[in-house]
Amino acid sequence: MSAPRAVRHPRFKLLALLAVFVLPLLVAWVMVAWRIGIPEQRTAHGELVPDIPALAEWPLAEPHAPLEGGDWVLAFDCAGSCEALADQWWRLHRALGSEAHRVSRLRIGGDSQALPGEVVARWSTPPGWRRPDQLWVLDPRGEAVLGYSAGVEPRDVLDDINKLLRMNPESSVKSARQVAQQ
Template sequence: MQEAMRIRHQRLKLLALIAIFALPVISAWVMVQWRVGIPEQRTAHGELAPDVPTLVQWPLAEYRLAEEEGDWLLAFDCSVACAEEADRWWRLHRALGREAPRVTRLRIGGEIDPLPGEVATEWLDIPDWQAPGRVWVIDPGGQVVLSYGREVGQREVMDDLSHLLRMNPDRRSLPERIGD
């Protein structure tokens, strides 16, 4: 009798252990299949801009980007209140902390000298997708990831840019893979 109780107790332990590992998988499957419990909140503050061409297609005067390939760009139109806009994005760049070297600021327009870490250029031709004070986050491949209007707060751009940098590790710092 006691042997049967011990075997039953061992089986219950095994079933409990299986349930501990199976329940999260089953609940995740239910969430995905029936869309239950998945948050619908918006995480990006900027807007996607599929109609904006890649950076190499922008009608810009000559400019030289950072020496290192693979930087993200924070491009901004500086045709209105340029000194304030340049300072605003310089402060955001500094607030990125240790991630700041991965980002280059591209100022388009304005009559002031470039601030540290900034590349300045001019529009050769004003494209129809451009607006005064517009800000774009551009990935290392030159694709526009997010676009912001002039009224955007620095905090929103900072949140989005920090998230993008965190989700896309710097390839330059990854160890080389052997055998590729």
């Protein structure tokens, strides 16, 4: 009598089962050890700026109380063509669409009047980390997250802000605070 087929090749089944679980681990180890197949691309267009102090510590002449509402802040130093920069970042703010209420704009410098939704301030003493026409994205706590040098493409900034807003959904604490104010 011959053995039933189910018991005939138990080693093959065991090896196949081990391969299903061990092969992905082996492939992952090879990718990490020899840097094969790991993407080298960046996901953010701006530079991380851990050396920049929180917004509350910035040497601004005017108070920045209107920005302390728990919003993300798009702060830019207006040194050169201030009207063009203010308009450019206003348009970017409008391009955020339904997420625009989560972002505030802070313009530092310039002689023109504030655009809608913009707070204007001036440096009391320009800090050493300041660069003319630079742009910073600050989180709701006022910590600088990303910095952009002069001449950055607004589309790149918009991509980064959309990613940040998508990865950090609106908090229920802020929603409760808005309901309490109404």
